[in-house]
Amino acid sequence: MDTTESTYQEIELKDLDPRLRKQVENAQKSISRNASYAIDICTNILQREPGCLDVRKILRTAQKRATAGKTSGFSRLLGSVTSAPFAIKASTQLKKDPKAAMESAEKMLSNDPANASAQRMLGQAAEALGLWETAAFAYEEAKAADPKSLEIKLALGNALIEAGRAQDAVHVAGEVLADLPGNDQAQELVKRASVAESMKRGKWEEEGGFRDKLANEEEAIELEQQARVVNDEETVQKLVSRNLKLLEKEPDNMNLYRDIINGYRNLEDYDKALEYLKMARERPTGRGDTTLERLASDLTVQSMRKRIAGVEEQLAAKPDDASLQQQIESLRKEEHDFRLKNARETVEKYPNDYAARFDLGQLLYEDGQFDEAIQQFQQARRNPKVRTRAILYLGRALNATGKSDMAIEQLKAAKGDVIGMSDLKKEIIYDLAIAYTEHGDEDSSIEELKEIYQDDIGYKDVSDRINAYYEKKKKNQ
Structure with a gap:
């Protein structure tokens, strides 16, 4: 991507030309009665000021208003067809003319505001122009449309760091690590965010302040370089040591505790991380912090998984060692039992935490309960963030107990929740096809699989199932 210096900057609504501000006011007033007019106004303003995020947010509201109730399968198909020329154009513009790529992406979003690919393209173009707040907004919208995409989450985390929102980036990385413990890219994101947050807290980025806070010029230069990409243990250890010294002066500072814990977590020294987590929870400011309670559970699981990985390495060198095989099985059971026990306790303590109920449901499902x-899963549906996956697992559990007709109803509902074709949508459609097969409706099963086949021929055994169906059909003719 062309990284030449951008002539565009992030600009707030209040700093726009007064005449443009008046146009924005008119756009806001017209959204409810004439969303298309609002879209035209905002589009014209963004052509002049692509860095005005306030206007882009108003545009997105207008786009969603204009397409409300038009999200049927046919409408989405029609939208994808009419957007195709803009998609091709935008992808070729990204390197040569990022601003034009942003405009093409917005045209796609006017047809379908939930188009994750268009949002991602908008984010990439904003990055190229150095408009990091806009990039973060685009990736946040893309994540909402495709919540399981690892690529989108990592891009969002990077944009948040560049936009000065390091804590938000840590939260995004935490979501990735919850699904993919040990993911290198997410751990790298946490490291970079930790450095950025430390610099921000110390006001090291203020002119003159950065070097004044360090003992000598060489260390200043070294930390400036490391702050851009923190990817080695020595750097992380230095940051931990610095925060430990600061903690001596501010023993109730929970932010310092979090930075220290995250540092040890990045170093994979989970015992040390748990030690400081215990200390944090004993402080007056940490006793009622439920996020620390959840973090303790996550760190314990990561510690257990590190032990499992260590034994797996030994087993790889000695594949016939029965004692190592038994040890791995024992450790895996211990880890699963801990997670199940912890999930039960969390639900008992917080019965209205429906995300926790979803976690418990997954573990019970794995156990065959x-x-x-x-x-x-039925109760977890009340949480919008896990609703669709809760319905997916509800369908799986119903199908596993021979209730394929009920499973079909649930999976159809889950399918309707997801706009566009994403990894989650493929999961749902595949399971719906399996449920139809269990129900004895092979034709409906194949119709579902065809949707995946036309988007991703390599997904699981979809190609084999489709080919077998047509071979059977050919023989029966």
Whole structure:
């Protein structure tokens, strides 16, 4: 991507030309009665001021208003067809003319505001122009449309760091690590965010302040370089040591505790991380912090998984060692049992935490305790963030207990929740196809699989199932 210096800057609505501000006011007033007019106004303003995020947010509201109730399968198909020329154009513009790519992406979003690919393209173009707040907004919208995409989450985390929102970046990285413990890219994101947050807290980025806070010029230069990409243990250890010294002066500073814990976590020294987490929870400011409680559970699981990985390495060198095989099985059971026990305790303590109920349901499902899992998934549907995946697992659990007709109803509902074709949508459609097969409706099963086949021929065994169906059909003719 062309990284030449951009002539565009982020600009707030209040700093726009007064005449443009008046146009924005008119756009806001017209959204409810004439969203298309609002879209035209905002589009014209953004052509002049692509860095005005306030206007872009108003545009997005207008786009969503204009397309409300038009998200049927046919409408989405029609939208994808009419957007195709803009998609091709935008992808070729990214390197040569990022501003034009942003405009093409917005045209796609006017057809379908939930188009994750268009949002991602908008984010990439904003990056090229150095408009990091705009990039973060685009990736946040893309993540909402495709919540399981690792690529989008990592891009969002990077944009948040560049936009000065390091804590938000840590939260995004935490989401990735919750699904993919040990993911290198997410851990790298946490390291970079930790450095950025430390610099921000110390006001090291203020002119003159950065070097004044360090003992000598060489260390200043070294830390300036490391702050851009922190990817080695020595750098992380230096940051931890610095925060430990600061903690001596501010023993109740929870932010310092979090930085220290994250530092040890990045170093994979989970015992040390848990030690300081215990200390944090004993401080007056940490006793009622429920996020620390959840973090303790996550760190314990990561510690267990590190032990499992260590034994797996030994087993790889000695594949016939029965004692190592038994040790791995024992450690895996210990880790699973801990997670299950912790999930039960969390739900008992916080019965209205429906995300926790979803976690418990998954563990019960893995154990084959389907009836209890169904109960948890049914309640977890109340949380919008896990609703779709809760319905997916509810369908799986119903199908596993021979209730394929009920599973079909749930999976159809989950399918309707997801706009566009994403990894989650493929999961749902595949499971719906399996449920139709279990129900004896092979034709409906194949119709579902065709949707995946036309988007991703390599997904699981979809190609084999489709080919077998047509071979069977050919023989019966």
